Amino acid sequence: MSNPSLSVSGAAKAAPANPARPTMRRRSKRMKAALPYLLVAPAVIYLMLITLYPGVYAIIQSFHEVKFGPWRPVGLANYEKLLTDYQFWGALWNTFVIGSISLILQCVLALALAFYAYRDPWVKGWRIIFLVPMLFMPSAVAFIYKLFFLDGRVFADLLMKIGLIDGNIAFQSSTWMSRGILILADVWQWTPFLFIIFVAGLQGQDEEVEEAARLDGASWYAIFWNISLPMMKPIIAVALILRAIDITTMFTNVFIITKGGPAFGTETISYFIYRTGFKFFNFGYASAASVIMLIITIVIAQLVVKRAFVSSRS
Amino acid sequence: MASQRKKSKGENLALRYLILGGWALFCLAPVLWFLSIGLRPRTEIITPQPIYFPSFSLDAWHMIWSDWPMGQYLRNSVAAIIGSVIIDLVLAIPAAYSLSRFTYKGREDIGFYILSTRMMAPAIVAVPIFFLFRNLGLLDTIWALMLIYAAINLSFVTWIIRSYMLDIPKELEDAAKTDGAGELRILWEIIIPAILPGIITASVIAMIFAINEFLFTLLIASTPDAYTMSVALSNFTGGSDGVIYNAIALVAFLAFVPVFLVVVAIQKHLSRGLTMGAVKG
Numbered sequence: 001m002s003n004p005s006l007s008v009s010g011a012a013k014a015a016p017a018n019p020a021r022p023t024m025r026r027r028s029k030r031m032k033a034a035l036p037y038l039l040v041a042p043a044v045i046y047l048m049l050i051t052l053y054p055g056v057y058a059i060i061q062s063f064h065e066v067k068f069g070p071w072r073p074v075g076l077a078n079y080e081k082l083l084t085d086y087q088f089w090g091a092l093w094n095t096f097v098i099g100s101i102s103l104i105l106q107c108v109l110a111l112a113l114a115f116y117a118y119r120d121p122w123v124k125g126w127r128i129i130f131l132v133p134m135l136f137m138p139s140a141v142a143f144i145y146k147l148f149f150l151d152g153r154v155f156a157d158l159l160m161k162i163g164l165i166d167g168n169i170a171f172q173s174s175t176w177m178s179r180g181i182l183i184l185a186d187v188w189q190w191t192p193f194l195f196i197i198f199v200a201g202l203q204g205q206d207e208e209v210e211e212a213a214r215l216d217g218a219s220w221y222a223i224f225w226n227i228s229l230p231m232m233k234p235i236i237a238v239a240l241i242l243r244a245i246d247i248t249t250m251f252t253n254v255f256i257i258t259k260g261g262p263a264f265g266t267e268t269i270s271y272f273i274y275r276t277g278f279k280f281f282n283f284g285y286a287s288a289a290s291v292i293m294l295i296i297t298i299v300i301a302q303l304v305v306k307r308a309f310v311s312s313r314s
Numbered sequence: 315m316a317s318q319r320k321k322s323k324g325e326n327l328a329l330r331y332l333i334l335g336g337w338a339l340f341c342l343a344p345v346l347w348f349l350s351i352g353l354r355p356r357t358e359i360i361t362p363q364p365i366y367f368p369s370f371s372l373d374a375w376h377m378i379w380s381d382w383p384m385g386q387y388l389r390n391s392v393a394a395i396i397g398s399v400i401i402d403l404v405l406a407i408p409a410a411y412s413l414s415r416f417t418y419k420g421r422e423d424i425g426f427y428i429l430s431t432r433m434m435a436p437a438i439v440a441v442p443i444f445f446l447f448r449n450l451g452l453l454d455t456i457w458a459l460m461l462i463y464a465a466i467n468l469s470f471v472t473w474i475i476r477s478y479m480l481d482i483p484k485e486l487e488d489a490a491k492t493d494g495a496g497e498l499r500i501l502w503e504i505i506i507p508a509i510l511p512g513i514i515t516a517s518v519i520a521m522i523f524a525i526n527e528f529l530f531t532l533l534i535a536s537t538p539d540a541y542t543m544s545v546a547l548s549n550f551t552g553g554s555d556g557v558i559y560n561a562i563a564l565v566a567f568l569a570f571v572p573v574f575l576v577v578v579a580i581q582k583h584l585s586r587g588l589t590m591g592a593v594k595g
Contacts, residue, residue: 035497039412040424043405043472047431050465054442061441113337116330128578129338132345135573138526139547140566144348147359147559154347154364188344193588200585200593238592249435252528256548270437270529277441278533290438297438301430309429309592 055294062288067281078288088289090264091272098179098268099247102186107240109187110194115224117195118202127196134192142256145185150257175265178258182266185253190246194239201235202228237308269293352563359559374560382546383538384565391542391569394456395524398463399517402471405464406516410475411501415487425476429590432469436529444533458534459542463527467520470590474519477591478512479505515583518576525569543569 062078064071082088117126133141149155149171156169171177205228213223251270254260260267260275267275269289277286351359354368378384413425443462444453452458482505490500506513531545541549547565550558577584585593 033418036412036416036418036421039408039416043409043428043468044424046405047428047465047468050443050462051431051434051439054439054446057442057445058438109337113334116333120330120334124581126334126338127581130341131577132574133341135522135577136345136566136570137544137547139528139544140348140562140569143547143557143559143562143566144344146557147351148344148347151360151557151559152364157364188340192341197585197589197593204593235589235593238589242589245433249437251437255528255532270435273437273440274529278444283441286441290441293435294438297433297435301433305430305433306426309426309590 058287058290058294061284062291064284066283066287071284074284078285079292081285082288082292087264087267088272091267091269094179094264094266095248095250095268095270098182098186098250098266099244101179102183103240103244103247105183105187106191106194106243107236109191110198111229111236113191113195114198114202115228118199119220123199123203127199130192130195132192133189136189138189138252139256141185141189142253145181145188145253146257149181172258173262175262178262178266181257182250182253185257186247186250190243193243197235197239198232201232205231234308241305241308348563349567352560352567354560356558356560360556371560374558374564377558378561378564382550382561384546386538387541387543387546388568390456390459390540391525391544394459394463394542395521397456397460398467398524399520401460401464402467402520403513403517405468406472406475407506407513408501409472410479411505413472414476414479415497415505425473428469428472430469431465432590436466436527440529440533443530447534453534454536454540455534456540459531459540462530462534463520463524466527466530467523470523471516471520473590474516474587475509475512477586478509480591482508511580511583515580515587518580519587522573522577525573 061071063073063075065074065077066072113126113130117123117130120126136144147154153168156165156171159165159169160167169177171181209227210223213227214220218226249270250268251274254266254268254271255274258266260271273286273289273293276282276289350368352374353370353372354365355371355373358365358368409428413421413428447453447458450458452461486504486508487500490504495503525542525544527542528544528548531540531542532548535541535545538546543565547562550562550565580587
């Protein structure tokens, strides 16, 4: 989706294969050239149906007012409105703030845990225990945190018991505390994702280099910082990109825990699009927001992801 | 292997176990607490003072089977997920074969296009997909869920399988080729058996993502006909009496246990799968 021009050319190349159905001898030669395209074509066509088609649809819809009746062309009105919509900019900002804090915390924690775990004789056991949060359905995790902090007031009660506060905490009226809950839930569930990858990266490194450094008297900490970490850079980059993609599309926790509140302070861009489209049935406007997000995605995909994935691998 | 590594003299083992043990506690405590929520009566969940030592009750267990069509939600989830994994494998195996075994113009671009669909935020395509399925008359069916889960996971599955295929030595194929075997026969008789672990890993990861999927399911499923476990949870709000947490907790564990067992079984391949083959763990 993020790369429509490329996909179109891919399909165009695959196309000439279809009409080719001449005699056996010719066929075998042409078939040979066409075969790789024929093999990859079904997947590409399927993905285009489910990504390129919606992309084009969203672009067209974004120039219309689409509520309940027929589409009414409005030109750039939706985009003009978006540019001055503080809720839209707020949603972009919230996504960025919640996402980056969450990502940084997860990365640091996962690196620290991987550093301590990978040489441990019970590394397999740690890995299984740490995996547990990741394997719960995100909607269930959202309810755990909703009950713990909001509905059940367990967190406030625990703090009261150890004497840190003397009263209830009004999480729902504080933007930063609400964001904190979203961040905590994300860190709890997804730090294992990075941990698993980092441990594999550390275990996969060349042990001889490590051993040599150790015999030279270097501490484990120094080895990690000066040898392991630089070697792990490509792995860290790939893992963080994958995590960043998921964090920027954060929806489930917002939908269940905060509903975007208080005062839109935790509304992410995904929730903004959902609310505009499916709560207020302002589909044209929601599509305009989708298109802007799509453009951001394509730019990031081309600048960052392509480099991290394709060039480092081939 | 990790177990063979000797520990350095100056290393502080106490600190290591404090940190690892602390994180283990942080991982497990909420889970155990939530299990206790599932096994207590509803009257002891949301109370003026949180109750830490509740009475034991299987109310929620009876409730999820008698008051809700939980069996149907489960069937919906399983059908949609298995269907989507089959679609993914049918599309991804030939695609991965093409991307890993042939050299041709545009290969890198096609590969990147497939990868890049993973970056798509569900919210971006949510509105058009909703209309697409409405026009096709597929709203509120598990067929729509199947198609959408397959689309979400296709990039992952293709890249994981591609990574495993790249590891197969070319000689294996060349030998078969000199015996006169065609490309498709090589794929079927040599490549697929050799990368079976990769195919299983990819399927398991696709399964997890499909179980977790929330936004599309929320939009597509509007009646119990197509509710899956994930979205059914958010509908356990029981109307006027608020969220029914003990039922939610039990359903969460019901979904968790099989996933956990399967993932433990493929542990070794997990890191490679999660990075679409970029890390060979």
